[in-house]
Amino acid sequence: MTESIKSPQELQAQLRRRGLRLTAQREVVFAAVNELRHATPEQILNAVAEEMPGITLSTVYRVLDVLEQLGLVTHAHMGHAPMTYHAVDEHRHMHVVCEGCGAIESVDAATAEEFARTLSDVTGYDVDVTHMAIAGRCRSCASRSKA
Amino acid sequence: MTESIKSPQELQAQLRRRGLRLTAQREVVFAAVNELRHATPEQILNAVAEEMPGITLSTVYRVLDVLEQLGLVTHAHMGHAPMTYHAVDEHRHMHVVCEGCGAIESVDAATAEEFARTLSDVTGYDVDVTHMAIAGRCRSCASRSKA
């Protein structure tokens, strides 16, 4: 397992390079993203709320934005559900979301490599299969909806 | 080209079967979806506004909902952009959306068939690649963002 969790020092270095500052909020949110692996802004807020009582959702959004610009974090859209953030060190992966219960399954991006290439050829677009989730129904929701 | 545009009579029959009524709004919205092929609720509203001055956006949403339950229409999520509706008689297709300018490219669902099967195998989910768009960058946005 990669020792990928950047230290606060590393984070600070990255921030400094852009004239930005290391704040307690940034430190804590960054740690939370690394720990939670997949989380919505609200989940992150809840995760850090204990450690950092006054923090607000808008700050979480803003911090995530900064971390994303630094290339430390990315987000993916999950359909109706709020977007989820994760550390970039994770293997690139796509998400399959259950339309029934919202369960999310991660799939290695390599699985889609060939498909992505085909899509790019056909459309001329630079395709990124990881940015938006793919819809589906998990087994239990699938059987339930056979009603 | 398939003569797929259901007549008002057919529409009425379908509605009746469920104890629902044929209204001017339903007729007009249904026609608009068939004509526009791909449209957001708002675009549909604009399209029918002339013919049907008083109609509101919420009515459009409700009508689309009914049409969808009747199996005449489906919708797809396009990321940030509003969802688009189209008649079910269209060839099943997926959408690739440009993150830069919002341009949408349609791709025959057959292109994704094998990939979808693989995904289903891997996840156990009943996967539907058409329901959510795939992110990408169109050629012009891709070159522009090389800056």
Added chain:
DNA sequence: GTATATGCAAAGGGTTTGCACGGTT
């Protein structure tokens, strides 16, 4: 000391909902 970050609260965009009126059956 000065520019950047935060908290708070309000705005924003898309979609849904409650309610009373109007139209079909």
Added chain:
DNA sequence: AACCGTGCAAACCCTTTGCATATAC
């Protein structure tokens, strides 16, 4: 008459933004 459908307006969820204050440097 009974009920479904509509218009209107407000509510909703998630995300973004403006502004004054607090903080890192």
